[in-house]
Amino acid sequence: MMISLLSIWEISRKEFYEHLKTKRFILISGLYALGFILSIWISSYYSTLTSRDFLEILAASHSVTSIFYAILPIALSYDLISRERINKSIYLLLSKPVNREEVVLGKFLGVFLVICSILIPVVTIGSAIFSLYHGTPSLHDLSKSYLYLGAIILATSCYISLSLLFSTFSRSSATSLILSLIIGWFGLSMIYPLSVMYRAFSGNVSGIPWYVKIAYAISPYNNLNSLQRIISKPLYQNPPISVEQSIFSLIVFLVVTLLLSLITFKREDLS
């Protein structure tokens, strides 16, 4: 199997520019940008905080808009392959010197770049707004804020990859969207509370059993909450796994789903 980086780049490039013009991207990313910037601006304007509270404000703003870290990648990826099949454009694409692996990786990279192109500027603008009111945050805090942003992008990549996987074998884009939302987002997040309930009913209350940790780690959304410890204490719950374990879980999730996408699409008959 020969994979050409140039082919991946060309596919991602097309995907990137095509997505930037879609209504769904403009709508969802617009709402996200508005929510995040308003949140930072309101917190900065109506508070008596100092530059030392930058990470607290940032954590709160990320929490307000955290739903977009699942919705945005799913909305941009659920039909990446299925749309090509329905529109029959897959036949022209695969009649060119590209293989299926390059198509999957190119599409993944395209959406990844689209998401980076909205998250990085919005967080930077948010930080600048905070600076206007409370002075420039320290280099240490800024570094942490971008480290957390990197973790968010890693979590969104997991959703891109999962939606991509569903879109490789779904016969329709609607099916892929439903699978991405119900299984990918809601379903995976529900495993952890169920495991906690099981633990409570089984009477095992000493320590955190392994299955509870795995149940938590399997959801990118849970890991996103866990990773908030990079900049502040978590807002909603005390995560049963460490920051390092969360990052490891996200990387494993990303690699496994991406590999499954590659294998599924490679083996599939495009009838």
Added chain:
Amino acid sequence: MNSGLKFYSIVIPTLKYTNHNLTGVIEVSNLKKSYGNIVALDGISFEVKKGEAFAFLGPNGAGKTTTIKILMGFLYPDSGEVKIFGKDVNRYEKEIRKRIGFLPEEIGFYENLTVYDNMDFYARLFGISKLERNKIIKETLERVGLLDRKDSKVKELSHGMKQRLGIAQSLINHPELLIYDEPTSGLDPRSSYEVRKLIKDLLREGVTLFLSSHLLYEVQQICDTVAIIDKGKLVKKDRIENLIREIRGQTIRVRITCLNLNEDILKIAREVRGVTRIKTSDKAIIADVKDEDTIANLNSAITKAGGRITKIEHLTPDLEQIFLKLTGENK
């Protein structure tokens, strides 16, 4: 003037663009493919030689599109071997696709991108440099008459324009092999004519053509070799004139319309060597002759005898009759 050749016409069964050597561009061997219990392809084998204009015919559901999709690597066969340019299609997909131009039956473009952007994307996938890309895209769009629509979004184009854009994208890499599935599907007569003309021009340039079409008239105009597939099996594969000869037997039947037909002319016509049978119908002679030379001799003899010939027609079966006979649809 008594030449008798005021309106001389002979219906020629096929147009030929013969530039063959013995290299097999496409080699299909014992290809099998099933969808559950439905057998789509049942061990078909054929070969397309370099420079050949090869038509792939069959009724709906015969397995034509399945074969094309296997050739392009979209479907995996259950068994059998498919080679293009001597290489396995699934192992050397990228090398093979660099040399192929493909036009599917249902063409899907990126509708929100412009004509130029679609072409540019496909050209980039071939690794064509920016300078060359711009030149090739303009040349190709001009060739299919779409240069003035290069900035239009694809969704704004008519069906015929999209079909022409489909042909344009298939030519962007200067392919050696064209695989076309119903290239004139849904086109108006003028556009169909232009597409056929374009294909003929490409054939003259030495391109090999694998054409699937329902339009037998189109096939007869463009192709020199035909494979007929029915129920997943290859029923026949031969050059069109051989198929016609096989169907009609060893003789050629011609109708010679002669304005002043009389017994003397008939007698002279009967004496021409190679004429096996003669009868009359209205003002015409219907003759069974051995070969094309006999037709020329017959023409000459009748003219010398004072006959005023206005028309000479082959009464041989056309591709449609062959197709119906071989696929059993005339029963």
